Amino acid sequence: MRVFALLVALAGALASASEPDLSAFASLPADPAPPELVRGLHYWISNENDLHLFHDAVKDKGGVYIGVGSDQNYLLGAWARAETLVLLDFDQSIVDLHRVYRVLFLAAETPEEFLRLWQPKSREEVRRLIEEGYPDKKQRTGALRAYGTARWAVDRRLKRVVTQMAKASLPCFVVDAAEYAHIRRLFQEDKVFMVRGDLTAQRTVSAVGRAVAQAGKKVGVLYLSNAEQYFPYDARYRSNMRELSLDEGSVVVRTSGQRGVSHVKGTYYHYNTQSGSSFLAWLADAKTRDVRRMLRYAPDSGTVYGLSRLDVGPEEAREAAKQRLLAKVQAKKVRRGKGLSRAARGEAVR
Numbered sequence: 001m002r003v004f005a006l007l008v009a010l011a012g013a014l015a016s017a018s019e020p021d022l023s024a025f026a027s028l029p030a031d032p033a034p035p036e037l038v039r040g041l042h043y044w045i046s047n048e049n050d051l052h053l054f055h056d057a058v059k060d061k062g063g064v065y066i067g068v069g070s071d072q073n074y075l076l077g078a079w080a081r082a083e084t085l086v087l088l089d090f091d092q093s094i095v096d097l098h099r100v101y102r103v104l105f106l107a108a109e110t111p112e113e114f115l116r117l118w119q120p121k122s123r124e125e126v127r128r129l130i131e132e133g134y135p136d137k138k139q140r141t142g143a144l145r146a147y148g149t150a151r152w153a154v155d156r157r158l159k160r161v162v163t164q165m166a167k168a169s170l171p172c173f174v175v176d177a178a179e180y181a182h183i184r185r186l187f188q189e190d191k192v193f194m195v196r197g198d199l200t201a202q203r204t205v206s207a208v209g210r211a212v213a214q215a216g217k218k219v220g221v222l223y224l225s226n227a228e229q230y231f232p233y234d235a236r237y238r239s240n241m242r243e244l245s246l247d248e249g250s251v252v253v254r255t256s257g258q259r260g261v262s263h264v265k266g267t268y269y270h271y272n273t274q275s276g277s278s279f280l281a282w283l284a285d286a287k288t289r290d291v292r293r294m295l296r297y298a299p300d301s302g303t304v305y306g307l308s309r310l311d312v313g314p315e316e317a318r319e320a321a322k323q324r325l326l327a328k329v330q331a332k333k334v335r336r337g338k339g340l341s342r343a344a345r346g347e348a349v350r
Helices: 002-018 051-058 072-080 092-107 110-118 119-132 137-167 179-190 204-214 235-242 276-283 291-293 314-349
Strands: 064-068 084-089 194-196 219-225 252-255 270-275 307-310
Touching: 051 072, 051 252, 051 270, 064 072, 072 084, 072 179, 072 219, 084 092, 084 179, 084 204, 092 110, 092 119, 092 179, 092 194, 110 119, 110 137, 110 179, 119 137, 179 194, 204 235, 235 276, 252 276, 252 291, 270 276, 291 307
Parallel strands: 064 084, 064 219, 084 194, 219 252, 270 307
Antiparallel strands: 252 270
16 A cells, blocks of 8 residues: 555656646736837737738747737647747736636637627626636736727627638637637646736846746747837847747747838738747847848748748848849849840841
């Protein structure tokens, strides 16, 4: 009997040892609230309607998923089969909305039930779930306020996501049972962490990097949305990104609504994917003062206009861009020469 008890204890110890230490994620410090929001708005839902363009880049990346914004993180995190989700936004209201998502994922066993809970007829039920899910008054009040304001927008957005992913013939967490189950399981196992975090501030992102290292994990996906277009690559941002221990196996996915880069036809955005090692190389380059100075060298995918992939550092990318430009100039000279030749032959005939 004593031997059996020792074996049970040993098995428990081994199981605990095999589980990553996520305690640092549970105590991530929040950054101070920003003095103002972009355009004074809460971005309750994503308006990036071509997220299917990121599917192949993030698929099965695993590891720690770090993302800003709201609903898009669940779509991308499920595709990535992330082992841990870190959801941050500098707007506390978006963090509060993620808390609403949490109670609904925990309550709904299926994607159909999850969608039902966002409908108007479920308002009293959801309010009760929030009341029961957050004993802390501050968290409860924030979640109730976010739900009351954003419910209609989220309901409409999720229905659009269903349509968009069906058109792209891709699985979606609000339709596909396996995709939904993956995200729900992360919530059930307390592997989803929500915090007010500013990509350019001192506390949160740096602490996330330390938590990733403590857990012995790697960042699989870093989703930046279009946040980078609103700030320069200053010393703090560069330091924050370096602390995330990105590598060749990591992928950074972002959008950009800036001028000077191609946009997917009929949309606000350019879509870019980049290896973690490439991103770090560009951040080490003093000439790369903002995201646009980097994206101008990202070669087009060749499949979708407005989609680019960047997997090399600045020197190689700039040289490749130079060669592409020289090739275009040469091609133009050849075409001009052929035109002159035809004109000359025409004169000779006359």
